[in-house]
Amino acid sequence: MDEHLLRSLTPGVLGILVRRGADFSAAEDAVQEALIEAVRVWPEDPPRDPRAWLVTVAWRRFLDATRSDSARRRREDLVDDEPAPGVGPGVDDTLQLYFLCAHPSLTPSSAVALTLRAVGGLTTRQIARAYLVPEATMAQRISRAKRTVSGVAFDQPGDVATVLRVLYLVFNEGYSGDVDLADEAIRLTRQLAAVIDHPEVAGLLALMLLHHARRTARTAPDGSLVTLAEQDRRLWDTASIAEGVAILQVALARDRLGEFQAQAAIAALHADAPTAGETDWVQVVEWYDELVRLTGSPVVRLNRAVAVGEADGPRAGLAALAPLDEALPRHAAVAAYLHERDGDLPTAARLYAEGARQASNPAERDHLTRQAARLNARRGPPSEAGRPVGTPTPRRAPPGS
Amino acid sequence: MAKYLLLKHYRGAPSGLNDVPMDQWTPQEISDHIQYMNDFAARLEESGEYVDGQALAPEGTFVRYDGEGRPPVTDGPFAETKDLIAGWMAIDVDSYERAVELAGELSAAPGAGGKPIHEWLELRPFLTAPPTITE
Numbered sequence: 001m002d003e004h005l006l007r008s009l010t011p012g013v014l015g016i017l018v019r020r021g022a023d024f025s026a027a028e029d030a031v032q033e034a035l036i037e038a039v040r041v042w043p044e045d046p047p048r049d050p051r052a053w054l055v056t057v058a059w060r061r062f063l064d065a066t067r068s069d070s071a072r073r074r075r076e077d078l079v080d081d082e083p084a085p086g087v088g089p090g091v092d093d094t095l096q097l098y099f100l101c102a103h104p105s106l107t108p109s110s111a112v113a114l115t116l117r118a119v120g121g122l123t124t125r126q127i128a129r130a131y132l133v134p135e136a137t138m139a140q141r142i143s144r145a146k147r148t149v150s151g152v153a154f155d156q157p158g159d160v161a162t163v164l165r166v167l168y169l170v171f172n173e174g175y176s177g178d179v180d181l182a183d184e185a186i187r188l189t190r191q192l193a194a195v196i197d198h199p200e201v202a203g204l205l206a207l208m209l210l211h212h213a214r215r216t217a218r219t220a221p222d223g224s225l226v227t228l229a230e231q232d233r234r235l236w237d238t239a240s241i242a243e244g245v246a247i248l249q250v251a252l253a254r255d256r257l258g259e260f261q262a263q264a265a266i267a268a269l270h271a272d273a274p275t276a277g278e279t280d281w282v283q284v285v286e287w288y289d290e291l292v293r294l295t296g297s298p299v300v301r302l303n304r305a306v307a308v309g310e311a312d313g314p315r316a317g318l319a320a321l322a323p324l325d326e327a328l329p330r331h332a333a334v335a336a337y338l339h340e341r342d343g344d345l346p347t348a349a350r351l352y353a354e355g356a357r358q359a360s361n362p363a364e365r366d367h368l369t370r371q372a373a374r375l376n377a378r379r380g381p382p383s384e385a386g387r388p389v390g391t392p393t394p395r396r397a398p399p400g401s
Numbered sequence: 402m403a404k405y406l407l408l409k410h411y412r413g414a415p416s417g418l419n420d421v422p423m424d425q426w427t428p429q430e431i432s433d434h435i436q437y438m439n440d441f442a443a444r445l446e447e448s449g450e451y452v453d454g455q456a457l458a459p460e461g462t463f464v465r466y467d468g469e470g471r472p473p474v475t476d477g478p479f480a481e482t483k484d485l486i487a488g489w490m491a492i493d494v495d496s497y498e499r500a501v502e503l504a505g506e507l508s509a510a511p512g513a514g515g516k517p518i519h520e521w522l523e524l525r526p527f528l529t530a531p532p533t534i535t536e
Contacts, residue, residue, distance in 0.1 A: 357459050357460070370432070372424035373425070376424055
């Protein structure tokens with residue numbers, strides 16, 4: 001059974017239930033139950049019309065739940081008056097669901113969880129594993145999120161920017177158990193792009209595809225990080241790059257630039273270079289200038305300093321770095337890299353070790369420790385650096401359920 | 402079954418025998434060390450004894466209540482703090498002896514020169530749920 005196909009039907013089915021008068025929270029529970037039932041029944045007995053099957057089963061579950069609650073008698077009367085199943089596909093419903101699940105009243109972690117469940121059709125257990133929290137905690141987070149948006153009218157127009165931020169978070173953060181969050185984010189963004197014509201939606205989809213294309217090249221067999229410059233570019237997924245570039249070009253032609261398009265443009269320039277040495281760093285810097293203009297983000301300025309270092313030499317990069325706050329994440333790592341390129345190895349080694357201490361994840365920490373070790377091995381001891389810091393490494397949630 | 406915590410310290414534990422700072426190792430020695438730790442955890446998952454493993458950033462903040470209506474006071478990190486936890490692995494094993502055996506194995510992770518680091522790990526039993534049968 002194609003689980004992606006099954007889950008892609010989720011928002012449409014949920015939309016139909018809500019249109020028929022079910023409240024969002026109860027409808028969402030009913031759809032979850034129908035999905036679980038489908039996983040159980042379909043392999044033996046595949047339905048002719050999967051979507052109609054889901055609507056029927058979910059609606060029955062919703063009615064059962066409603067009937068079992070006598071306090072909801074009035075709603076039961078309401079739904080009994082509703083027309084029979086057969087409502088057409090809801091493009092608008094899907095879009096409304098994205099808006100609702102990314103509603104500004106939700107915290108980012110709640111919006112992510114609700115989107116993955118109500119739009120993505122993932123189970124609470126899968127989401128809990130992906131974020132390494134107990135299932136009961138995730139269940140509580142989702143039900144609180146549903147309560148938070150319960151008063152929001154389903155037809156209320158939303159802000160696509162909030163939806164994009166949620167999808168970006170799904171792509172960029174998380175641990176992954178049996179669910180590949182990056183794949184899921186791409187699927188959800190693709191589905192969103194199908195129901196709304198917006199250059200930043202296209203920009204985010206292109207950005208995800210272009211980064212996803214490098215995924216196998218990004219880690220060595222032993223799990224260590226491989227930097228962009230050192231990646232084996234033959235491992236890059238050319239189909240994913242081609243699709244990302246094509247989507248980006250159409251979006252850019254509309255001349256409504258946004259931060260995701262600009263980020264995707266930078267990724268596309270890297271994808272376009274046959275070797276790291278052939279990267280068009282001057283253009284990369286120009287895109288970073290656009291990004292600084294669009295976002296004003298200090299993190300963007302930090303990345304820009306690296307690009308300036310490549311385009312105009314390490315001294316220029318260090319000059320671009322100078323006005324930035326040293327407390328910025330990765331500041332020490334960037335400074336270390338620029339000092340190394342400038343030939344100041346003792347400073348670079350010290351800063352790499354400092355960057356390792358500041359790293360927010362073990363992969364980056366171990367990478368920076370190796371960089372420090374590489375330089376120290378070349379020039380010999382000593383340094384005042386600390387104890388071994390390489391362990392322990394958090395384990396991923398075990399696969400399977 | 403009993404749960405134990407294997408605690409690794411940035412500082413506060415007695416020095417190991419092969420106590421060379423990690424950035425003075427060769428890159429290959431670092432890779433070998435990380436591989437050893439990963440293999441160790443994978444083996445415990447395999448044997449059904451692994452519970453959890455987490456690493457902590459070296460620097461944190463001390464926080465305390467500062468009275469009604471006031472924001473909490475924050476302070477630190479304190480350079481003089483003796484005990485600094487680097488991370489842990491939680492295991493669920495049949496006996497104290499097994500926990501010691503595993504801690505010993507973890508402490509044998511290779512370091513500088515490819516030799517075991519003989520690092521001191523702190524082994525702490527979890528307090529358990531009260532037993533059902535008490536007499």
